[in-house]
Amino acid sequence: MTTVPLAPFAIEARGLEKRFQNGVVAVKGLDLLISPGESVAFLGPNGAGKSTTIKMLCGILRPDKGSVKVKGHAAGTSLANRNLGIVFGARSQLFFHMSVEQSLLLQAETYFVPPKDQVARMNKLAVQFEAKDLLKMRVRELSLGQRMRCELIASLIHQPEIILLDEPTIGLDLQAKHHLRERLREWQKQFGTTILLTSHDISDVEVLCDRCVLVQAGEKAYDGPLSQVKGDLKDVRRVKLLLSRARSNFEAEQARVVTHFAGKMKLSDQVLGEFELQYEFNLKEVALSDVLSTIASYFGESLEDVHLAGVSLEEVIRAQMVVK
Amino acid sequence: MSSARYYFKLAWFRFREPFTDWKSTLVGHILFVFFVWFLSWMWLRFSAKNTQFTFQTILLYVGVTELLFLTFLRARSIQDGTEDFALFLARPRSWILRELFSHVGIAGGARLFYLLILVVITPFFGIPILPSLGFFARTLGLIILLAPAQALISTLFSALLLNFSQTRYFILPISKIFLSLGGVFGPVSDFGEPYRSIFLNLPGSDLFFQAAHIAIFGHPFEQSFAEWFLRILVICLGLYLCALFFYLRGRRRFEAWGG
Numbered sequence: 001m002t003t004v005p006l007a008p009f010a011i012e013a014r015g016l017e018k019r020f021q022n023g024v025v026a027v028k029g030l031d032l033l034i035s036p037g038e039s040v041a042f043l044g045p046n047g048a049g050k051s052t053t054i055k056m057l058c059g060i061l062r063p064d065k066g067s068v069k070v071k072g073h074a075a076g077t078s079l080a081n082r083n084l085g086i087v088f089g090a091r092s093q094l095f096f097h098m099s100v101e102q103s104l105l106l107q108a109e110t111y112f113v114p115p116k117d118q119v120a121r122m123n124k125l126a127v128q129f130e131a132k133d134l135l136k137m138r139v140r141e142l143s144l145g146q147r148m149r150c151e152l153i154a155s156l157i158h159q160p161e162i163i164l165l166d167e168p169t170i171g172l173d174l175q176a177k178h179h180l181r182e183r184l185r186e187w188q189k190q191f192g193t194t195i196l197l198t199s200h201d202i203s204d205v206e207v208l209c210d211r212c213v214l215v216q217a218g219e220k221a222y223d224g225p226l227s228q229v230k231g232d233l234k235d236v237r238r239v240k241l242l243l244s245r246a247r248s249n250f251e252a253e254q255a256r257v258v259t260h261f262a263g264k265m266k267l268s269d270q271v272l273g274e275f276e277l278q279y280e281f282n283l284k285e286v287a288l289s290d291v292l293s294t295i296a297s298y299f300g301e302s303l304e305d306v307h308l309a310g311v312s313l314e315e316v317i318r319a320q321m322v323v324k
Numbered sequence: 325m326s327s328a329r330y331y332f333k334l335a336w337f338r339f340r341e342p343f344t345d346w347k348s349t350l351v352g353h354i355l356f357v358f359f360v361w362f363l364s365w366m367w368l369r370f371s372a373k374n375t376q377f378t379f380q381t382i383l384l385y386v387g388v389t390e391l392l393f394l395t396f397l398r399a400r401s402i403q404d405g406t407e408d409f410a411l412f413l414a415r416p417r418s419w420i421l422r423e424l425f426s427h428v429g430i431a432g433g434a435r436l437f438y439l440l441i442l443v444v445i446t447p448f449f450g451i452p453i454l455p456s457l458g459f460f461a462r463t464l465g466l467i468i469l470l471a472p473a474q475a476l477i478s479t480l481f482s483a484l485l486l487n488f489s490q491t492r493y494f495i496l497p498i499s500k501i502f503l504s505l506g507g508v509f510g511p512v513s514d515f516g517e518p519y520r521s522i523f524l525n526l527p528g529s530d531l532f533f534q535a536a537h538i539a540i541f542g543h544p545f546e547q548s549f550a551e552w553f554l555r556i557l558v559i560c561l562g563l564y565l566c567a568l569f570f571y572l573r574g575r576r577r578f579e580a581w582g583g
Contacts, residue, residue, distance in 0.1 A: 020579055021577070021579065055410070058413075058414035059413055059414055060410045060411075060413045060414055060578075061578070061579070062576075076413065078416040078417070079416070081414055081415055081416040082416045084414060086411070086414050088411065091408070091411055093408075093411060095337070095341065097341050097342075097344050097345065098337070098340075098341060098344060099344075102337065106333065106334065106337050109329070109330045109333050109334075110330060110415055110416070110417055111415075111416065112416065115329075138344065
């Protein structure tokens with residue numbers, strides 16, 4: 001007799017479809033299978049169907065077609081929701097007039113954390129998220145960064161197997177964003193938690209996720225490793241030059257470089273500073289050493305600085321969306 | 325067991341919420357004293373010839389009806405329940421029970437606070453404390469007994485708000501109508517029959533007028549305690565079924581626009 005694992009997927013959505021009453025079809029036959037421990041970015045432009053899908057995963061919306069299971073339980077049921085930790089960056093799950101501690105303990109009770117474990121879990125998380133000093137403060141007295149740390153504690157206090165993050169760093173400054181991402185990454189490694197993230201901040205995605213699902217107009221446009229989402233663009237490089245002001249035949253020389261590589265290198269159409277130039281080339285076509293030596297020979301001592309970069313994930317995703 | 329603990333903890337949590345800021349709570353509730361005095365004075369001023377009640381009895385009557393009314397159908401707490409509706413659906417708890425116990429806690433806290441104010445002010449209006457202890461004890465009992473009914477009315481309005489956003493415009497008028505029919509016309513009963521019987525048999529009368537009558541005289545007006553209690557149970561059942569119907573309808577049609 002063979003035993004079949006009850007829930008091979010943390011999230012199992014098949015053929016999801018959602019049509020709103022005004023006739024808009026927000027999600028069209030979407031399949032989303034996420035294994036336990038995966039970190040998945042769920043990306044797409046506004047109106048692509050990301051939030052609608054997330055809402056169907058956590059039971060806020062009911063699909064018109066298809067099915068959603070969370071740890072093997074139908075989405076929206078009490079058993080499914082117990083496995084979920086949710087952070088909606090724009091919405092709070094804490095009580096503004098009560099202390100953080102009181103709010104967190106009620107949250108623990110909401111998610112069936114045994115009373116004997118509640119305080120210990122809260123304190124442990126408060127240490128981990130550097131929020132120990134905030135526990136006695138009223139929620140309304142917290143800064144946005146402090147509140148988001150407490151929101152995360154509220155979402156993790158029941159040690160959910162899956163965390164749904166919807167714009168978790170929205171409105172935070174750079175340091176607060178960095179702190180939050182690092183703590184989340186640590187948590188994910190420690191407990192093997194499944195993460196599903198939607199964010200317009202690509203740094204969230206780069207730090208937290210290994211897999212990427214792109215959606216557009218309610219359909220999946222890409223589903224695969226984050227490292228491969230760039231596809232052919234992963235070998236594209238841009239070299240940006242800052243030239244000294246003394247240079248007189250600037251335009252002639254920038255064209256000579258392009259000619260030198262016989263069209264395999266092109267001038268970037270990005271708007272740059274007055275004495276800045278940017279070339280774009282593909283490592284498969286042109287050797288990096290060749291590019292650098294050619295630039296050095298053409299521009300010589302007038303070269304003040306050189307910056308080499310790949311195509312950003314944000315650009316790739318934008319390009320994917322346009323192509324689609 | 326775990327669920328019961330959660331809902332009672334929630335009610336206690338909401339009960340304590342207003343008292344995190346004592347100054348604001350006190351200022352917010354202090355108008356109660358003015359209303360009680362002013363309405364009692366008005367009653368005596370314009371109905372003195374038609375009533376056999378003393379100023380002290382009227383003050384207690386107005387005090388208990390105001391205590392019930394000022395905590396009845398609070399628009400803010402009704403809207404609170406629908407604002408995080410989407411978020412709550414992602415939790416492993418029942419929204420309708422959450423609403424019910426939240427309203428029990430919110431109204432319970434405010435009512436006890438008003439009762440405390442009433443205890444403090446009555447001696448200043450010539451009402452001795454010791455003979456009034458029975459009144460205060462009965463009022464306290466009624467606050468607890470009527471908490472589910474009060475909470476169910478608010479829950480029904482929250483459920484209606486899920487379906488029809490315009491419901492918010494009707495909260496105040498409906499609460500006024502409830503008070504007028506139950507808390508004022510019932511006891512005045514100057515209209516003669518059949519109006520007096522009609523007013524006395526309206527749910528508002530059970531929740532306000534009869535409650536005040538029990539608090540002051542120790543028994544309901546022209547009915548037994550059991551009969552009144554049965555009527556309250558029927559009202560609660562009706563309210564629960566209506567709230568459940570509108571919750572399920574709202575849940576089915578909920579679209580959660582935006583991110």
